[in-house]
Amino acid sequence: MSVTEERVSLPAPAYDLNRAWQLHPQVALRDESFGALAYHYGTRRLLFLKSRTLVGLVSALEEFDSANAAIDALIDEPERPQYRRALARLAGSEVISER
Amino acid sequence: MSVDMLPLKERFTHGLDAPICLTWELTYACNLACVHCLSSSGRRDPMELTSAEACTVVDELAAMKVFYVNIGGGEPMMRPDFFDLVGYAVDQKVGVKFSTNGTRLTAEAARRLASMDYVDVQVSIDGALASTNDAVRGEGSFAAARQAMDNLASAGFGQFKISVVVTRENVTQLDRFTEIADTYGAQLRLTRFRPSGRGVDSWEALHPTGAQQRMLYRWLLDRPDVLTGDSFFHLSALGQPLDGLNLCGAGRVVCLIDPVGDVYACPFVIDDEFLAGNVRDAGGFAHVWRQSDLFRSLREPQSAGACASCGSYDACQGGCMAAKFFTGLPLDGPDPECVYGHGETALAALPEGAPRQTAIGHSKVDRSGRPLPVPTPVRFRSTASV
Numbered sequence: 273m274s275v276t277e278e279r280v281s282l283p284a285p286a287y288d289l290n291r292a293w294q295l296h297p298q299v300a301l302r303d304e305s306f307g308a309l310a311y312h313y314g315t316r317r318l319l320f321l322k323s324r325t326l327v328g329l330v331s332a333l334e335e336f337d338s339a340n341a342a343i344d345a346l347i348d349e350p351e352r353p354q355y356r357r358a359l360a361r362l363a364g365s366e367v368i369s370e371r
Numbered sequence: 372m373s374v375d376m377l378p379l380k381e382r383f384t385h386g387l388d389a390p391i392c393l394t395w396e397l398t399y400a401c402n403l404a405c406v407h408c409l410s411s412s413g414r415r416d417p418m419e420l421t422s423a424e425a426c427t428v429v430d431e432l433a434a435m436k437v438f439y440v441n442i443g444g445g446e447p448m449m450r451p452d453f454f455d456l457v458g459y460a461v462d463q464k465v466g467v468k469f470s471t472n473g474t475r476l477t478a479e480a481a482r483r484l485a486s487m488d489y490v491d492v493q494v495s496i497d498g499a500l501a502s503t504n505d506a507v508r509g510e511g512s513f514a515a516a517r518q519a520m521d522n523l524a525s526a527g528f529g530q531f532k533i534s535v536v537v538t539r540e541n542v543t544q545l546d547r548f549t550e551i552a553d554t555y556g557a558q559l560r561l562t563r564f565r566p567s568g569r570g571v572d573s574w575e576a577l578h579p580t581g582a583q584q585r586m587l588y589r590w591l592l593d594r595p596d597v598l599t600g601d602s603f604f605h606l607s608a609l610g611q612p613l614d615g616l617n618l619c620g621a622g623r624v625v626c627l628i629d630p631v632g633d634v635y636a637c638p639f640v641i642d643d644e645f646l647a648g649n650v651r652d653a654g655g656f657a658h659v660w661r662q663s664d665l666f667r668s669l670r671e672p673q674s675a676g677a678c679a680s681c682g683s684y685d686a687c688q689g690g691c692m693a694a695k696f697f698t699g700l701p702l703d704g705p706d707p708e709c710v711y712g713h714g715e716t717a718l719a720a721l722p723e724g725a726p727r728q729t730a731i732g733h734s735k736v737d738r739s740g741r742p743l744p745v746p747t748p749v750r751f752r753s754t755a756s757v
Contacts, residue, residue, distance in 0.1 A: 311438035
């Protein structure tokens with residue numbers, strides 16, 4: 273039985289981490305033990321945020337002037353590159369959007 | 372460990388706080404009598420949830436952040452409060468994907484659906500030709516479904532889905548289904564024929580042969596844009612896994628609420644053995660999902676049983692619980708359609724008459740209580756009323 277009819281989206285196009293981002297207005301998050309489920313009511317896509325840290329980062333984006341500022345404030349330096357890549361994927365899937 | 376390399380599949384097998392994919396059958400009433408109906412639908416059940424009770428279920432789903440429900444039946448549009456319930460759900464941000472045979476999807480109904488956000492429609496056909504379809508779904512049902520698709524297109528509904536249960540007869544028409552979908556800009560959705568409900572009686576004659584399953588597997592691999600509801604994961608044992616999670620989600624990420632409020636582990640096993648509770652019980656649906664003994668046991672590690680020594684077990688996980696259950700096979704054995712033939716061997720070893728008949732059914736009956744023959748011709752209602 274279907275867990276998700278939705279397709280995994282393609283890699284994100286280049287996007288600017290120095291701009292201000294937010295959780296996409298049409299996306300709802302549901303906390304789960306592994307992180308969160310994200311559902312996009314527009315694209316009807318269901319995606320998985322696979323760590324609590326990533327959920328915290330995504331939720332906090334709107335409080336920072338740029339995605340990079342949020343990463344710098346919330347993520348330890350050695351882990352920042354992987355969170356930049358994670359945000360790029362989420363931007364490509366429209367889980368986060370520029371504001 | 373990288374952020375996205377956590378063993379998510381393992382998390383899913385232990386269950387989620389709320390289902391991802393919830394099927395809600397609104398009524399057992401149906402004006403068709405398809406030979407493979409997994410819920411043996413036909414007659415409305417007098418104990419079906421009232422409008423108020425159904426709205427309470429929606430409230431609960433909204434509180435649990437169930438993002439959408441898959442509504443089916445029976446024919447869900449036969450409920451007089453169908454549009455009220457759909458409207459109530461989408462207002463609470465519980466999106467609705469509903470399956471219909473199309474007979475009630477008039478031009479007016481299509482316009483109404485087109486005006487609603489968060490509603491997806493799946494129109495069912497089981498043949499790309501009227502003759503193939505009507506042999507399964509009843510005379511006139513293909514024309515009715517095509518009319519419904521025309522109505523959706525004329526109303527500017529946008530992309531709807533065409534849902535097909537793959538059978539031995541229609542598996543040769545896959546490209547034709549694609550052509551029909553393309554004419555509407557619709558998405559094709561193929562799902563597995565399960566021996567559930569009336570499908571217990573028709574499965575042996577209608578389920579695809581082994582050669583057809585291998586052909587279907589290759590066809591699906593070439594067409595990742597065709598939706599499958601993850602239903603062919605038993606075919607992943609052939610090699611490259613099909614798109615999706617490739618696991619049985621019963622009671623872990625999936626469940627069914629039936630028209631009388633009973634909660635089953637999976638939409639394809641309406642049988643007491645897989646009944647976890649009822650939404651009318653104290654604690655409602657959330658309590659059943661989180662606390663029922665059945666669902667908790669399904670979230671425990673499952674035995675690979677007779678499949679433990681097979682190198683493909685990780686790929687297919689032993690296949691579909693419902694398919695095993697209703698063909699009389701043990702749940703920790705091979706799927707009856709195991710691509711390596713282990714299911715056929717196990718079926719051949721069963722005693723005569725082993726396939727299960729579920730006690731729960733709502734097929735139409737004659738005056739003396741005998742089931743009416745299926746499929747029966749569609750009886751159309753006036754298009755003036757919706």
